[in-house]
Amino acid sequence: MGSVDFVVNGARHVFDGDGNTSLLEVLRDTLGLKGSRLGCGANQCGACFVLVDGAVAASCDTPLWAVHNKSVTTVEGLGRPGSPHPLQAAFIAEQAAQCGYCTSGILIAAAGLLARCPKPNEDDIRSALGRNLCRCGSHNRVIRAVLRASGQAV
Ligand code: FES
Numbered sequence: 001m002g003s004v005d006f007v008v009n010g011a012r013h014v015f016d017g018d019g020n021t022s023l024l025e026v027l028r029d030t031l032g033l034k035g036s037r038l039g040c041g042a043n044q045c046g047a048c049f050v051l052v053d054g055a056v057a058a059s060c061d062t063p064l065w066a067v068h069n070k071s072v073t074t075v076e077g078l079g080r081p082g083s084p085h086p087l088q089a090a091f092i093a094e095q096a097a098q099c100g101y102c103t104s105g106i107l108i109a110a111a112g113l114l115a116r117c118p119k120p121n122e123d124d125i126r127s128a129l130g131r132n133l134c135r136c137g138s139h140n141r142v143i144r145a146v147l148r149a150s151g152q153a154v
């Protein structure tokens with residue numbers, strides 16, 4: 001196919017390179033959005049997760065052509081330092097990261113969950129984040145943070 005025309009965090013982009021380039025590579029190396037991380041590179045860890053038209057997707061395993069005419073949200077699109085997304089504020093309040101390598105992918109997966117299920121219970125959260133690996137073991141604080149972000153007592 002020719003150019004890939006897509007939107008990232010509300011801004012339109014046209015990519016004229018190889019459409020088989022991974023979305024993660026384009027986000028990080030072409031657009032300079034370094035929040036999405038390369039972990040496994042094989043759709044096994046969640047570090048690279050983004051939302052594509054609202055659905056969680058592994059950007060390492062998504063060729064750019066697959067997002068033609070679609071809208072991508074990365075962790076940079078969730079909020080800003082001065083106006084964080086409720087999830088980002090809750091992660092700070094709960095100190096729900098250690099090294100932070102997995103955190104952007106977890107935030108994206110949690111944002112996808114809250115968009116379809118504004119008041120998830122703990123099982124909902126564990127299920128939605130089941131594909132996100134965290135080597136630091138921050139899982140319990142992550143769950144508290146998602147509950148907090150959804151306005152539920154922790
Ligand atoms: S880097 Fe994409 S799922 Fe692990």
Ligand code: FES
Binds near residue numbers: 098099100102103138
């Ligand atoms: S906070 Fe380090 S891998 Fe999750």
